[in-house]
Amino acid sequence: MSKVLILYGTRYGATKEISDEIEKVIKDNGITTESYDLKEVNSKNIPPLDQYDGILIGTGIKMGMWTKKVKSFVQKRKAELKKMQASLGFYVCCGEAKNDVSKAIEKYITPKLEKVGIQSTLINAFGGAYDLRDGSLVTGMTRKIVIGIMKEEEGIENPEGKLYDYRDWEKIRDFANQFVEGLKK
Template sequence: MAKKVLVAYGSRYGGTREIAEKIGDVLKQENLEVDVLSADRAGDPAQYDGVIIGSAVYIGQWRKEAANYLIKNEARITGKPLWLFSSGPTGEGDPVELMKGWRYPKKLEPVINRLKPRDNAIFGGVAKESDLNFLFRFMLSRVKAPLGDFRNWDIITDWAKKIAGELKPKVKSKRK
């Protein structure tokens, strides 16, 4: 029986949702059963064998629906394989470097420390002028963040394949 995986996400303009969908597609190709759901619509994580939660990062914060899902479901996630991802930095280069030492918000740090995720990935984000309201365009211009799509789909795919490798049952080879 295939292992069941939840990919829950918090996204404002759809870029993080697309990352979550890509992760879900890769896991499905690896013969895992996957639900990709907005964190505000995701149900009880206890029914899953593995949980992946991701969020867009705005002004240093995870989206409220993703943060609340993680906090509210800490007890149900405890002991399950957990992976976290964040998306948001725009610009060329390593997203971790672009985030300049970003850390999870203080209210999430103790929860994350107790849950001990197997990995915390940071992926480049996407910011299209046509999607952004005046306030977000203004904020991006103040910090000189470039507009464009800076998601690296190869890195996202490789990360999802690594997760699939950890979740899929190991096949023992028979030696003669």
């Protein structure tokens, strides 16, 4: 039976929900999964990657950057990841993907993986979410920035109090199914 490892980094929770949906699709295909928020585990405790038949790594983007934990994991385990690159999937969740997926991939995936010598066959960028509801994780200065983005880029006059969700769940499930198909090859 195949076993898949899913690792992700998230600041406001959008990439976690994407990763959970991807995991669900993989499980529904009868494949065993292990999924970790890289902020919640000591990456030293993540077993050797050759124990898995496939690996998926996902990260949210802030100011053009992956989360620190995703960046350091990829850097530290690049030799293992390179060996497994044929069964490695990589995805980002970001604002840019709402308008231009190819540009988001060009900005946030390809050059960053190339820098560490990794080529992934399956990469994708998914639209993100901006949560301006009361009690959301988007607080302080970040909240002000997001309100500015919603006003200027989306033309929304009073953006407070709502969730703006640009994630395309069908696309996310398609990506997970493509990954599963790749494992069968």
